[in-house]
Amino acid sequence: MAITTAPGTTRPGRPARPYPAPPRPSSGFGRKVRDNLTGHAFLIGAVVCFAVFSWYPMIRGVVMSFQRTRRGETTWVGWDNYLRILDDPSFWPAWKNTIYFTVLALVLGYAVPFFVAILLNEFRHAKGYLRILVYLPVMLPPASALFLFKYYAYDPSEAGLFNAVLKALHLPTSEWMQSPEMTMPAMVIASTWMNMGSAVLIYLAALQNIPGELYEAAELDGAGIWRRIVNVTVPQTRLILLLLAMLQIVATMQLFIEPLILANGAGAEDSATSVAYLIYQHGFFQNDLNGAAALGVIMLVVLAGFSAVYARLTAKQD
Amino acid sequence: MAQDSGTRTLISPAQLRRGRGRVVYWTLLTVVVVVFTLVFLGPLYWMVTGALKSGQEIAQTPPTLFPRDPQPQNYVDAWNNLDLAKLLFNTFYYAAGALLFQLVLDTAAAYSLSKLRPVFGNAILGLMLATLMIPAMVLIVPQYVTVIDLPILHINLLDSPFAIWLPLVANAFNIFLLKRFFDSIPEDLMAAALMDGATPLRTLWSIILPMSRPILGVVSIFAVTAVWKDFLWPKLVMPSPETRTVSVGIYAFAGGTPMNVVIAASVIAAIPTVVIFLIFQRNIMSGLTTGSIKG
Numbered sequence: 001m002a003i004t005t006a007p008g009t010t011r012p013g014r015p016a017r018p019y020p021a022p023p024r025p026s027s028g029f030g031r032k033v034r035d036n037l038t039g040h041a042f043l044i045g046a047v048v049c050f051a052v053f054s055w056y057p058m059i060r061g062v063v064m065s066f067q068r069t070r071r072g073e074t075t076w077v078g079w080d081n082y083l084r085i086l087d088d089p090s091f092w093p094a095w096k097n098t099i100y101f102t103v104l105a106l107v108l109g110y111a112v113p114f115f116v117a118i119l120l121n122e123f124r125h126a127k128g129y130l131r132i133l134v135y136l137p138v139m140l141p142p143a144s145a146l147f148l149f150k151y152y153a154y155d156p157s158e159a160g161l162f163n164a165v166l167k168a169l170h171l172p173t174s175e176w177m178q179s180p181e182m183t184m185p186a187m188v189i190a191s192t193w194m195n196m197g198s199a200v201l202i203y204l205a206a207l208q209n210i211p212g213e214l215y216e217a218a219e220l221d222g223a224g225i226w227r228r229i230v231n232v233t234v235p236q237t238r239l240i241l242l243l244l245a246m247l248q249i250v251a252t253m254q255l256f257i258e259p260l261i262l263a264n265g266a267g268a269e270d271s272a273t274s275v276a277y278l279i280y281q282h283g284f285f286q287n288d289l290n291g292a293a294a295l296g297v298i299m300l301v302v303l304a305g306f307s308a309v310y311a312r313l314t315a316k317q318d
Numbered sequence: 319m320a321q322d323s324g325t326r327t328l329i330s331p332a333q334l335r336r337g338r339g340r341v342v343y344w345t346l347l348t349v350v351v352v353v354f355t356l357v358f359l360g361p362l363y364w365m366v367t368g369a370l371k372s373g374q375e376i377a378q379t380p381p382t383l384f385p386r387d388p389q390p391q392n393y394v395d396a397w398n399n400l401d402l403a404k405l406l407f408n409t410f411y412y413a414a415g416a417l418l419f420q421l422v423l424d425t426a427a428a429y430s431l432s433k434l435r436p437v438f439g440n441a442i443l444g445l446m447l448a449t450l451m452i453p454a455m456v457l458i459v460p461q462y463v464t465v466i467d468l469p470i471l472h473i474n475l476l477d478s479p480f481a482i483w484l485p486l487v488a489n490a491f492n493i494f495l496l497k498r499f500f501d502s503i504p505e506d507l508m509a510a511a512l513m514d515g516a517t518p519l520r521t522l523w524s525i526i527l528p529m530s531r532p533i534l535g536v537v538s539i540f541a542v543t544a545v546w547k548d549f550l551w552p553k554l555v556m557p558s559p560e561t562r563t564v565s566v567g568i569y570a571f572a573g574g575t576p577m578n579v580v581i582a583a584s585v586i587a588a589i590p591t592v593v594i595f596l597i598f599q600r601n602i603m604s605g606l607t608t609g610s611i612k613g
Contacts, residue, residue, distance in 0.1 A: 038518050039436025046427035047442060049487035054449050056469065057460035064460060119350065121327055124334075126351050132599055133358040139595040142547055143565040144584035148365045151577050159381050161364060193357070201603070212326025219330065228328055254455040257549050261569065276455040283459045284554065296456040307451055 065294035081294035085282070093270040094278045100184050101274065102252040109192040109199075110248050114241070116196070117203030118233065131204070135197035142194060146261040149190040150177070154262065177263050180271035187258040187272065195251075199244060206240040207233070242314055246307075253303060256280065275299055369393065369582035376578065389578075396583035399575065404560065405567040406590065412552070412563065413545040415483045420541045421534065423487045428496030429522050433508055443497070446490040454551070461485065462554055481555040486544060492537050499533040500526060535605045546591055 068077045085091060120130055137145060153161045154176035163173040176186050214232045223231060234241065256276040259265060263272035265281075275295065283292030333339045368376060369392050370385040396402060431439050465475045465485075475481040503526060511521040527534070545552075545563075552563045562570065564587040572580045595602065 035434065035518075036436045039430045039434035039439065042426040042430035042434060042518070043436065043439070043442065045423035046446075046487055046493065049423065049484050050446055050449070052464065052469065053461060053485040054452075054457065054488040055445065057457045057464050058449075058452065060464065061457060061460035064463070118328065119346075122329055122334075123347055123350070125347060128603075130350065130354055131603055132596075133354045135599075135603070136358055136362070136592065136595070139543070139591045140588045141565045141568075141584075141591070142549055143568050144365075144588045147568070147572065147580055147584045148361055151581060152364055152368060153361065157377070159377055161361070161381070164381050193361075207327070210327075215326055215328055216330070225328065233328065250451065250453050254453045256455065279455055279458065280550065283462070289459050289463065292459045296459055300452065300456045303451070303453065303456075 061293045061296050064290055065297045068290050077290075081290045082298070084288075085291050085295050085298070088278065088282075090266070090270055090273045090278055090281075094273045094275045097184060097271065097273055098253060098255055098275045101188060101255050102249055104184060104188040105191060105252040106245070106248060108188055109196060109252070110245060112192060113196045113199035114203055117200045117207055118229065120200070121204060121207045131201070134200050137194050138197035140194070142257050143261060145194045146190060146257065149186075149193075150262050153190075154186055177272075178268055180267070180269045183263060183267050183271040187255070187262055190262065191252075191255075191258055199248075202240060202244065203237065206237040210236045246310060249306065250303065253299065365581055366585055369396075369578055369585055371578065373576060373578060392578045392582040393586065396579045396586060399579065400567055400571050400583050401559075402564070402567075402583060402586055405562055405564045406587070408556075408561060409546060409563045409565075410590075412479055412482045413542045415479055416486045416545045417538055417541045419483045419487050420489060420492060420537065424489060424492045424537070425496055425527070425534070426522070428493050428500055429518075429526060431493070432497045432500035433503075433521075433526070434518060443493075446488075446493055448490075449488070450490045450494075458550065458554070465555055476555055477558050477561045479561075482545065482552060485551070486541065492540060495537060496530075496533060499530055503529055532605055535601060539602055539605065543591070 065081055066076060066078060067074050068080065116134065120127060120134075123130070155161070155163065156175040156178045158164060158167055158173060160176070162176065166173050174182050176182050210233065214236065215228055218228045218232050254276045255274040259267060259272040259274050259277050260280075265277060266273045276299075279292045279295050279299075282288040282295060329339075334343050367385050370388040370390065371382070372387060372389055375382060375386060430436060431443050465481050467473075468475060507525055508521060511525055516524070547565075548563075549565050549569075553566045553569075556562055556566065559567075559570075568580065568583050568587055571583070575583075
């Protein structure tokens with residue numbers, strides 16, 4: 001430890017001198033003001049960044065959603081932007097797809113890492129190797145990983161990786177991104193493969209904190225493996241499970257790069273359009289920043305409503 | 319593994335060592351190792367070798383396991399046509415700057431909130447944490463408008479690295495992680511340093527930071543991977559081909575480029591992070607699993 005000044009005073013066993021003389025004599029009030037100024041000085045950089053790039057855009061987004069800017073002139077237009085966004089034929093498909101993706105991603109992307117973590121936690125061998133494998137895709141740039149899926153895995157001909165495997169197993173092949181029904185499941189598979197590593201590591205950390213006696217006691221009471229998972233593992237990791245569920249929902253609601261790369265945007269029959277993609281479309285292609293801002297506010301309201309329900313549910317359990 | 323000896327998990331060690339348990343354990347382990355290797359390493363193998371195949375061979379049914387007539391030219395083309403050296407340099411530059419800004423400003427903020435506790439500190443922390451629940455997509459338009467014309471200063475940050483560096487400082491998750499770690503450092507140490515006449519900056523530098531290596535490591539990993547993995551924001555704020563990141567560059571070129579070359583470029587783009595990860599994986603893994611995110 002690099003404590004350079006007067007190491008004697010920091011030795012743990014030695015009692016501190018009572019009422020030490022302050023280094024620079026000053027009144028209590030002056031000292032307090034100075035300490036406070038120092039505290040704020042340390043905060044200022046981060047606070048400015050939050051203010052400029054987070055808190056202010058937050059308010060500005062809401063204001064923008066009620067305005068319209070044409071030829072440098074900004075006017076107040078009330079709900080016009082919202083009405084225009086609601087009129088977009090892709091609005092409802094985008095919401096339907098996004099929610100479908102979120103639900104699928106919860107079933108697959110949320111449950112799978114938990115069971116993988118439980119499994120890895122039981123192994124006494126090859127654990128390091130398996131952890132590296134699971135985390136490897138997290139380190140790839142998403143564009144790299146998605147081009148891999150687009151060109152190889154989801155190649156609709158029989159040369160595609162998935163179709164080659166399906167054919168070898170004598171199962172029916174699929175057109176993947178060319179088939180509207182398979183678009184979303186295919187995107188969830190790619191997304192889960194890319195992202196599950198971080199969730200697995202977080203679960204592993206949580207699993208390592210469970211006291212072994214709990215399993216022992218459950219076993220003595222005659223609980224089988226499944227009951228031990230339900231009655232010990234799940235309650236013991238409840239906080240992490242809830243936190244990751246929330247983060248997963250916020251993350252999947254922003255589905256964007258998967259449709260952009262795998263389906264070139266909207267996909268067959270609007271089967272890949274997402275709310276985030278629609279925001280991008282309006283804001284940066286149709287030059288409709290105000291409409292995009294309105295859609296952002298709608299997304300925020302939906303998530304806030306969802307958070308309220310979530311807070312309710314988690315509060316009830318306590 | 320050594321660190322697990324003696325700890326009891328879901329299934330008792332005795333049960334794993336006994337006859338049937340042992341058979342089940344080894345079978346399951348073998349199956350998992352094989353399946354995981356196929357699922358997580360297989361596609362990467364496919365990608366690296368696929369980029370060596372000719373256009374004809376790639377479209378062939380059934381697919382070939384090894385490239386029959388390897389064409390390293392695809393990699394050379396990718397490197398040259400996409401100006402990958404430039405793209406990689408840009409990405410490194412943005413990642414390094416983001417790391418520096420986040421380490422300095424977020425650490426200072428977390429230290430202030432945890433140890434100096436200025437007036438309104440808790441309110442500020444609350445406002446920061448509230449942003450965790452706001453998806454980036456919600457803010458993308460007003461953030462973009464803000465970056466084009468910075469309030470008060472009226473500076474346009476398009477194509478400036480600050481457009482990537484500064485918004486990343488507003489990272490409530492990092493500040494929360496750092497603050498929680500600093501909270502666990504005993505007040506006595508702070509009091510002792512103060513008694514010795516150390517300034518807050520000196521205390522941070524000589525006492526807090528040396529004790530916080532694990533969490534600083536975690537924050538660094540997050541900072542670097544965030545830049546490496548981000549796509550839409552760099553695409554919007556770095557519109558010129560000269561300032562693009564690797565991900566955006568590959569996407570932009572994918573349209574008119576043969577698929578083999580795109581895949582070869584994807585492989586090259588993935589190499590730096592994968593190599594860094596493999597070198598530091600021990601530290602990264604232990605940092606991520608024990609340093610920070612305990613329930």
